[in-house]
Amino acid sequence: MPKPLRIATWNINSVRLRLPLLKELDAALAPDVLCLQETKCPDEHFPLEGIEALGFRHVAAKGMKGYNGVAILSRIPFALREQDPDWCEKGDCRHLGVTLDAPGGPVELHDFYVPAGGDVPDPAVNPKFHHKLNFLREVTAWGETRAAAPRRVLVGDLNIAPLEHDVWSHRQLLDVVSHTPVEVEAMGRWMEKGEWVDAVRHFVPAEQKLYSWWSYRNRDWAASDRGRRLDHVWVSPDLQGRLARQHVHKPARAWTQASDHVPVLVELSL
DNA sequence: ATGGTAGAAGGTCTA
Numbered sequence: 198m199p200k201p202l203r204i205a206t207w208n209i210n211s212v213r214l215r216l217p218l219l220k221e222l223d224a225a226l227a228p229d230v231l232c233l234q235e236t237k238c239p240d241e242h243f244p245l246e247g248i249e250a251l252g253f254r255h256v257a258a259k260g261m262k263g264y265n266g267v268a269i270l271s272r273i274p275f276a277l278r279e280q281d282p283d284w285c286e287k288g289d290c291r292h293l294g295v296t297l298d299a300p301g302g303p304v305e306l307h308d309f310y311v312p313a314g315g316d317v318p319d320p321a322v323n324p325k326f327h328h329k330l331n332f333l334r335e336v337t338a339w340g341e342t343r344a345a346a347p348r349r350v351l352v353g354d355l356n357i358a359p360l361e362h363d364v365w366s367h368r369q370l371l372d373v374v375s376h377t378p379v380e381v382e383a384m385g386r387w388m389e390k391g392e393w394v395d396a397v398r399h400f401v402p403a404e405q406k407l408y409s410w411w412s413y414r415n416r417d418w419a420a421s422d423r424g425r426r427l428d429h430v431w432v433s434p435d436l437q438g439r440l441a442r443q444h445v446h447k448p449a450r451a452w453t454q455a456s457d458h459v460p461v462l463v464e465l466s467l
Numbered sequence: 468a469t470g471g472t473a474g475a476a477g478g479t480c481t482a
Binding site (some may be wrong): 202210211216234235236237262263264265313315316356412413414415416454456 | 470471472473474475476480481482
């Protein structure tokens, strides 16, 4: 009998501030594995006790002061992959890779926080956008070397909304970082070279609007509903037939002291 | 064209 494996991703925007919301997330989604981004927390301050109290007995965290930071919280054992690159040689805590001790054998899991890229979508004048494009080039080249490996999952805040209906207005966001053609094409190459399948769009038709992020800079995020789908779950082709369900937990955006991103969950039958 | 809010800070960065 196949067993379920529930993997969730969430840009938590400060793991210390939103530790109470992790409990709500766990009650709502019951993930076996939860990948976080923007923990904004140096490892020595990581709230390990509170997280272990929720039942996540296996934890990997890579954080720094102020910005970035990723973590993987798991109910099942995993081994940390030590051999993945230091992207753009910045040491800036945007990726953790692990091998999960999953039902039916190991699963290679990657948790990414792709650079947001700043405001101006021109690499010649905006170093943040330049960094974003370089980061995408590097992960694509690396991903190509991993493409043949079985049972892979990649999740995270990839800071790109690739499809027309991954944003509230395709026309108005064509010049806005996260939805520009150059980024969307770069993401397409990343998926193609790595042989990745979009596990959420596997279930949700491309013509249906779907968002995982709503800006803080809005009087009423729910009424205006100007969202973008920045958070993703990808799987290798051999896992496509194992996809059981997806869930984007929109209620999390209305939680008290919410993150601007909501959790995204995919369940596999392994 | 601008500013709007939020979080790390305890400056301004970053998103």
